[in-house]
Amino acid sequence: MLGGGSVNLNPNRHSIIKMEAIHLLILDECHHAVKKHPYSLVMSEFYHTTLKDKRPSVFGMTASPVNLKGVSSQEDCAIKIRNLESKLDSIVCTVKDRRELEKHVPMPLEIVVQYDKAATLWSLHEQIKQMEVAVEEAAHSSSRRSKWQFMGARDAGSKEELRLVYGVSERTESDGAANLIQKLRAINYALGELGQWCAYKVALSFLTALQNDERANYQLDVKFQESYLKKVVALLLCQLTEGAATDSDTKSADAHNNDAQSTDEIEEGELPNSHAVSGGEHVDVIIGAAVADGKVTPKVQALIKILLKYQHTEDFRAIIFVERVVAALVLPKVFSELPSLSFIKCASLIGHNNNQEMRSCQMQDTIAKFRDGRVTLLVATSVAEEGLDIRQCNVVIRFDLAKTVLAYIQSRGRARKPGSDYILMLERGNVSHETFLRNARNSEETLRKEAIERTDLSHLKGTPRLATADTSTGSMYQVESTGAVVSLNSAVGLIHFYCSQLPSDRYSILRPEFIMERHERPGGSTEYSCKLQLPCNAPFEKLEGPICSSMRLAQQAVCLAACKKLHEMGAFTDMLLPDKGSGDESEKVEQNDEGDPLPGTARHREFYPEGVADILRGEWILSGRDGCQNSEMFHLYMYAVKCVNVGTSKDPFLTQVSDFAVLFGSELDAEVLSTTMDLFVARTMITKASLVFQGPIRITETQLVLVKSFHVRLMSIVLDVDVDPSTTPWDPAKAYLFVPVVAEEFLDPVKKIDWDLVEKIVDTDAWKNPLQRARPDVYLGTNERTLGGDRREYGFGKLRHGMAFGQKAHPTYGIRGAVAQFDVVKASGLVPHRDTIVCMDGVYWSQGKLVMADSCIDIKDLVGKIVTAAHSGKRFYVDSVQYDMNAENSFPRKEGYLGPLEYSSYADYYRQKYGVELIHKKQPLIRGRGVSYCKNLLSPRFEHSEAREGESEENLDKTYYVFLPPELCLVHPLPGTLVRGAQRLPSIMRRVESMLLAVQLKDMINYPVPAARILEALTAASCQETFCYERAELLGDAYLKWVVSRFLFLKYPQKHEGQLTRMRQQMVSNMVLYQYALNKRLQFYIQADRFAPSRWAAPGVLPVFDEDTKESESSIFGEECPAAETERQKDFYDDDYEENIREDGEIEGDSSCYRVLSSKTLADVVEALIGVYYVEGGKNAANHLMRWIGIQVEFDPQELPCPKPHNIPESIMRSVDFDALEAALNIQFKDRGLLVEAITHASRPSSGVSCYQRLEFVGDAVLDHLITRHLFFTYTDLPPGRLTDLRAAAVNNENFARVAVKHKLHVHLRHGSSALEAQIRDFVKDVHDELSKPGFNSFGLGDCKAPKVLGDIVESIAGAIFLDNGLDTSIVWGVFQPLLHPMVTPETLPMHPVRELQERCQQQAEGLEYKATRTGNIATVEVFIDGVQMGVAQNPQKKMAQKLAARNALVILKEKEKEKENASKKDTEKNGEKKNGVQIFTRQTLNDICLRRQWPMPQYRCVYEGGPAHAKRFVYAVRVNTSDRGWTDECIGEPMPSVKKAKDSAAVLLLELLNRCYPDSK
Secondary structure, eight states, rough: OEHHHHHOOOOEEEEESOOOGOEEEEEETTGOOSSTSSHHHIIIIIISSSOGGGGOOOEEEEEEEOOOOOOSSHHHHHHHHHHHHHHOOOOOOOOOOHHHHHHHHHHOEEEEEEEEEOOOOHHHHHHHHHHHHHHHHHHOOOOOOOOHHHOGGGGTTOHIIIIIIIIOOOOTTOOOHHHHHHHHHHHHHHHHTTOOHHHHHHHHHHHHHHHHOOOGGTTHHHHHHHHHHHHHHHHHOOOOOOOSSSSSSSHHHHHHHTTTGGGGGGTTTOHHHHHTSSSHHHHHHHHHHHHHHHHSSSSHHHHHHHHHTTTTTOOOOOOEEEESHHHHHHHHHHHHTTTTGGTTEEEOOOOOOOOOOOOHHHHHHHHHHHHHHSEEEEEEOOOTSOOOOOOOOOOOEESOOOOSSSHHOOOOOOOOOOOTTEEEEEEEOOOHHHHHHHHHHHHHHHHHHHHHHHOOOOOGGOOOSOOOOOOOOEEEEOOOOOOOOOHHHHHHHHHHHHTTOOOOOOOOOOOEEEEEEEEEOOOOOEEEEEEEEEEETTSSEEEEOOOOOOHHHHHHHHHHHHHHHHHHTSSOOTSSSSSSSSSSSTTTSSSTTTTTTTTTTTTOOEEEEEEOOGGOOOGGGGSSSSSSOOOOOOEEEEEEEEEEEOOOSGGGGGOOOOOEEEEEESSOOOOTTTOEEEEEEEEEEEEEEEEEEEEEEEEHHHHHHHHHHHHHHHHHHHHTTOOOOOOOOOOTTTEEEEEOOOOOSSSHHHHOOHHHHHHHHHOOOOSSSGGGSSSSSHHHOOGGGGGGOOOOOOOHHHHHGGGTTTTTOOOTOHHHHTOOHHHHHHHHSOOOOGGSSSSTTHHHHHEEEEEEESEEHHHHHHHOOEETTTTTTEEEEEEEEEEETTTOOOOOOTTOOOOOOOSHHHHHHHHHHHOOOOOOOSSSSEEEEEOOOOOOSSSSSSSSGGGGGTOOOOOTTOOOOOEEEEEEEESSSSHHHHHHHHTTTHHHHHHHHHHHHHHHHHHHHSSSSOOOHHHHHOOOOOGGGGGHHHHHHHHHHHHHHHHHHHHHHHOOOOOOOHHHHHHHHHHHHHHHHHHHHHTTTTGGGGBOOOOGGGGOOTBOOOOOOOSOOOOOOOOOOSSSOOOOHHHHHHTGGGGOOOOOOOOOOOOSSSSSEEEEEEEEHHHHHHHHHHHHHHHHHHHHHHHHHHHHHHHHOOOOGGGSSOOEEEEEOHHHHHSSSSHHHHHHHHOOOOHHHHHHHHTTTTTTOOOOOOTTTHHHHHHHHHHHHHHHHHHHHHHHTTTTHHHHHHHHHSSSSSHHHHHHHHHGGGGGOOOOOOHHHHHHHHHHHHHHHHSSSOOOOOTSSSSSSOOOOHHHHHHHHHHHHHHHTTHHHHHHHHHHHHOOOOOOTTTTTTOOOOHHHHHHHHHOOEEEEEEEETTEEEEEEEEEEEEEEEEEEEEESSSHHHHHHHHHHHHHHHHHHHHHHHHHHHHHHTTOOEEEEEEEEHHHHHHHHHTTTTOOOOEEEEEEEEEEEGGOOEEEEEEEEETTEEEEEEEEEOBBBSSSHHHHHHHHHHHHHHHOOTTOOO
């Protein structure tokens, strides 16, 4: 194991890694293993306490085993090395021959550069020191400075241990005085060591950083710091200009020297006298003048001279070592302002420091730049002495001499390149500098010699000078189960670490307080005891420690006792780490280390089998497969499919449908029969379908085989799957059959089955013709989807299937867009040879007969049937026979086409396109309508079709026909009415199957809740049906959060809010709910995909996933078709009737039994089920469901720990104005201690009162539940998205904060933060300005950001009322309903300006961009739309500035709209005719009005579409169904060149109408 600092110590202390499990322990820079360094503690606490045979081997590395200023003698050196060896249980080794080492690690040339001592700027130093004194006095005299605020880890010297071991800095941002004093001392240091100009730069950088810190607006004493820093900046203000006399103090004689150029003659960027003076000399003059004025010290001057010597060095790479961070930060600023040092690219490299620090990533980035040459000079502190290996580094400069021999050796080692220089800067005449250098050189040689030739120290054995391995760690506390240990050495740091992990905000300083008590003993000895006080949200507040011999030991002892007590109370885990609850820190992460989505997230998706209700299982469906039919009788149950049409339609085909019944093997649940489903068959008509029980039936096996064959033949055509009844597989998991029924009533249900039709369809020979079976177009190869590359692997293509007939490959197969030649159809034998038929034009049809492709038929029998076009394989319903048309009639032009005729007649069309010469040209043509694919009728496809922009929508009365020569048509065996009726069955059975699953789940849960509501909870919005789980999920989420919060709050009275929050997250996170759902196999019951009949598996007819299918936006009978199809249909292109692409939500696969679900969907369903059960059965039902699912949140009141009594001091009780507070709440508290706790912030000194965090935790959940429940039951018809928006507007911290101000709850807040007080004061003023606006309520979207504390106390007061009234939520709601008034409604719901602007720009296809900048503590955000600035705003918070900028941009956009509208009206008046005043965003405005008023979305209708292709025009009408006045008048817009603009034109007129009827609709 490679160890560094706390990397080894913490895992061992907390028993994450045991010493016995390590084989090799590598310690880099092992010289640190002294005193209380983690290396030393690891060795003493764990290594030397481990049995010798179980200890790891130790390998340490260091440049010098002695980390001191030097060694006084060989024996002294030997003692120090021997002590390190004893500590590390190792032996020191080094190379004997240094020349061998220098072959690989060359030694740099050591150069000493001396500089003069700097003159003292006595006056400036004194003034800054006086400021330090004033700051200390101000801090001590301030009423804000008290013991609890400023006492921290400094008290017993544990600061370094905290930083090294736990990474906790004792400094807090709010300790403004101490922070400012450190800055003043840094400035004073820079003044003495670097000069006035450098000190000015340091002060300016401190001030700028303070002003640019956005958090500075909320930190304590920031204004206090800023005022002093401004004084220092003004005091030190000076300029350093290279190339001219330094500043205004320069003698005027020098400024007007005749030898110098006039400044007017100097070109911009040119240096005066630069042509006459070299770079080095020039800088000497300037810096020399600056040195004389004290602006730069001779030390800095000497450094610049050194650097200038390397300006022509190739691949120059240097490190300057400085002692203080301030020097590392300011020297690069000096170099950057001297043009003569422009060859240098400089950067700072510092470690962690109280005022300035670099993160590890920043350090690594700087080092990487130095390595690749983007930075050529590093100014570094001691952080760069160890471990930095840059082989290109050829110069190391010790600007400040090293403090130890080790630092001297290590910094020299950074110069890795052969021929490097190691430059030491010494002050001339400084004896201490010279002495150190001499000692360092001597000590290095002494150390090397001692490592090789060991000095005999046997005479010192047993003396204190020669230390032995320290194995005594003093008192400790060890956890037996894990072996984790805390000792006196680690206890103080662990307590500080614990306090740092407690929940806090920027206003509270959570750290332990130590109060020392002195005990004088007889004989003059003094002992100490320490009293520890923890923050108010810790499990206990005060603990007294034992009497010890020293202050340090007393502090350690009380902390050790506190660690033991915290572990016993559950605040520490068995690893002796702060218990954060059972949650995981990575819960919000969307991906794991491999980049895969985590379970519980929307991106985590898996395949699951599709569920089938157990009641549908039936082995009877397998009977009759072997052909051996016997007299066995089957007992089945017959259910008629009852359809009732609501609405009217001019299309007769919608009502000309056959009736069906379904045969099941088991009796269905009554709830399934009571379910009525809406089938959206057409825009103006809905069919309400249900199952009606006809009774049990008994049928023979022969009849069963007949019905099965009929079922397969029918469904293969309806679903377009080519299967044969004799070979199709049957799955007993889904056993039911469709049968046709007659209209007559019979007592015996068997007689209702239309057996004649069944036998006729099953026995016909037509099924032998592949063109009459499913997918004839695919068989012929005329379907464009199968041309140009076949993706089908199921053997239905002609290349594979057709070979069985001995046919050749289709000549056009594989050519995209090709059409079949009719001779191929003839050659296949699928139609008789027409040459043998005697041409008798006019004879047959005059006798009432028509010559079809394979027969002659009576015309009266043809109408209503289905025909298959032999040349294309497409099917059509026969609407009528057109006696006035035949094949010699002229072929119609395309609409708007003015060019030459493409086809002279229908006969010419078929000759040219299909290569078929019509024989019976005089026969009348058949007028047909295409047989569409089976549609999903469960989705309301016609309500919002206006959203399909850019698509042509046809008039309701339009019907599209094709005209076909009879001789090319085959009469299909299935009647048209039968197919149209059967096309409804998949949608009906989808709902029946879903209901059966819901009933099955209801029986498993075993609680009386309607199955229809359970189905709602199982149906995702992606199904696009009339219901989904989202509303119930919203309610269930809030209820679950409340119940779990209540459970955790009551069960764990010792746990703080952070632990409770994480534990709640662990219990209700999506990942956990997802696991619950899997355990209960909910994935089988969920409906998550939009129903696609092409993927639906009917019994005996499994789907084939070999092509894309998608429903068109039309009725199931082709009443309405997408534009791409209607174009061709109007042009009588009968062979191109319909294209279909994949269903929404459909995935490619090889089985219908699997679907993809996201794990978040499973989690959402759990919450939705909780919501549904809560709605139907209240708390008892919801709790029953939660118990069933596995969420255990119920408890025995007797098992709960007794709440601790509130022993609040009388002085605090007197300080709270209970009368005013209870009057504002309109409730009297039984336990006023709860109310005091509810208004106490963590920044307040404890005094025995806990802060409000725990009450806030439970109150937040209570209010969320109550408000969500109120909105859910108040707005029952509101869409889920709008309900979510309402909840977000009502339940948010900003809204609660405004409630607190409105009812003056904020004046009762007990806190100890001046910054919080100031922020509350500013917020209150802004809110009063808001409330002064008539009718204004921002619901949290106001222009001012609320302090979170104000929203928190509203929630904590709710929690206090909840507890004070026996956990009764009704009393909480009784108090808070008037407090929250006025509650947000759909009419008053504001939209966030950023969101509104984004949606507006998306609607208009405009580019939206935000640009943010920061100057001082003010953020500026600009809004650009299509590159033009539309809004700008400034605010200390960037998010608030963005919101204000978006709001300003919206104001400007709306003003432009009004200007356009007014201009349009003027044009109308001027021209005396109606002009189109198209308003930007009019459709969205209309939609917003409908949403606010809870009206259905506007209905658009295409009134006209026509004109030539280059000048097409659209006219649209629009109307809306208002809740109070019914449908509005239909507003018809003007002709427009696009659908969008045509709809806009209509929407403008409807908006004007609504504005007249509803003046407040804007």
